[in-house]
Amino acid sequence: MDKLYYSVYFFLLLLPHVILCIADGASIFNISTVPFTQGFSPLFGEPNIKPSTDDQSVRLHLNQYTGSGFKSSDLYNHGFFSAKMKLPSDYTAGIVVAFYTTNGDIFRKTHDELDFEFLGNIKGKAWRFQTNMYGNGSTNRGREERFYLPFDPSKEFHTYSILWTTNNIIFYIDDIPIREIVRNDAMGGDFPSKPMALYATIWDASDWATSGGKYKANYKYAPFVAEFTDLVLHGCTMDPLQEVVDTGCEEKNNQLASADFASITPRQKLAMKRFRSKYTYYSYCYDTLRYPVPPPECVIDPVEKQRFKDTGRLKFDEKHHHRRRGIGEWYVGGGIEVVISGGG
Ligand SMILES: *[C@@H]1O[C@H](CO)[C@@H](O)[C@H](O)[C@H]1NC(C)=O
Numbered sequence: 001m002d003k004l005y006y007s008v009y010f011f012l013l014l015l016p017h018v019i020l021c022i023a024d025g026a027s028i029f030n031i032s033t034v035p036f037t038q039g040f041s042p043l044f045g046e047p048n049i050k051p052s053t054d055d056q057s058v059r060l061h062l063n064q065y066t067g068s069g070f071k072s073s074d075l076y077n078h079g080f081f082s083a084k085m086k087l088p089s090d091y092t093a094g095i096v097v098a099f100y101t102t103n104g105d106i107f108r109k110t111h112d113e114l115d116f117e118f119l120g121n122i123k124g125k126a127w128r129f130q131t132n133m134y135g136n137g138s139t140n141r142g143r144e145e146r147f148y149l150p151f152d153p154s155k156e157f158h159t160y161s162i163l164w165t166t167n168n169i170i171f172y173i174d175d176i177p178i179r180e181i182v183r184n185d186a187m188g189g190d191f192p193s194k195p196m197a198l199y200a201t202i203w204d205a206s207d208w209a210t211s212g213g214k215y216k217a218n219y220k221y222a223p224f225v226a227e228f229t230d231l232v233l234h235g236c237t238m239d240p241l242q243e244v245v246d247t248g249c250e251e252k253n254n255q256l257a258s259a260d261f262a263s264i265t266p267r268q269k270l271a272m273k274r275f276r277s278k279y280t281y282y283s284y285c286y287d288t289l290r291y292p293v294p295p296p297e298c299v300i301d302p303v304e305k306q307r308f309k310d311t312g313r314l315k316f317d318e319k320h321h322h323r324r325r326g327i328g329e330w331y332v333g334g335g336i337e338v339v340i341s342g343g344g
């Protein structure tokens with residue numbers, strides 16, 4: 001191998017670190033981060049919530065006695081929510097780590113919710129996660145999409161973000177948008193519209209999480225630890241006790257809607273398409289058994305549709321292929337997959 005080859009090779013290896021260093025002290029979206037105790041309160045399992053001494057990070061533990069969780073102290077009338085997360089390693093079947101926004105404790109029958117849920121794992125397999133949306137209590141109209149992760153999320157930190165504007169919702173992994181929901185009138189209240197808080201939890205979901213409950217939590221591997229840092233709470237805060245949603249947030253919501261991360265560039269659109277075509281293994285939009293008429297926000301791509309059965313699941317599940325994918329193929333700052341042959 002000649003010198004040039006090595007330079008390119010090492011540049012590619014270092015690329016994620018270079019970009020992370022530039023963003024030090026802020027999220028990758030250049031928004032200031034919030035110290036844990038300043039922005040958040042315990043939700044449950046308080047002894048299992050372990051903030052770092054500098055208050056920039058927090059660890060959530062799950063042991064045989066309890067899981068744990070925290071929530072933002074404020075509610076937000078639209079916003080951008082983000083964290084760098086590292087998930088529990090080794091055998092984590094049955095363990096769910098959730099990162100989500102909701103107002104379920106205030107609006108019990110008409111709640112709104114946006115979720116990332118990581119579904120536990122068995123060592124050596126590709127991690128799976130799902131995203132979902134509920135609006136105004138639409139709990140009988142789940143909008144799950146399930147994906148494999150292209151990297152091992154227990155090995156290093158990655159950034160997971162939820163953008164929620166009056167017009168769209170974007171789920172991000174690092175700087176790659178992996179799902180966008182654009183609001184339209186036909187969705188009515190199904191598009192979240194009431195103030196929500198940000199939550200993060202770890203809990204035992206042995207009944208359903210991993211391969212439909214086939215693999216259960218095994219406390220021989222406890223405690224299960226999820227680590228969060230670079231927490232971002234960016235939006236128009238609301239008084240939780242204020243019943244009526246006022247219009248004081250209009251200016252902030254306009255700013256939010258015009259932020260870089262609120263619209264998808266052509267380059268990101270391509271990255272999103274590539275991610276979705278490689279890693280989606282279930283989409284409610286193609287689940288015609290459940291939704292003979294796809295919900296109004298679904299954009300049906302006829303070519304993509306052919307890859308899914310009428311259960312919304314992939315016809316040919318390529319999980320064996322994904323299992324071998326290395327972290328070297330995922331870059332913060334592009335998510336571009338570069339295969340370096342002979343690179344070791
Ligand atoms: C990040 O944001 C700060 C303040 O909002 C700004 O001064 C700075 O130029 C931004 N950095 C980048 C790389 O965009």
Ligand SMILES: *[C@@H]1O[C@H](CO)[C@@H](O)[C@H](O)[C@H]1NC(C)=O
Pocket residue numbers: 110136188189190
């Ligand atoms: C939300 O649900 C409530 C109760 O079902 C209903 O009265 C209200 O009109 C709905 N709001 C929207 C925006 O659809």
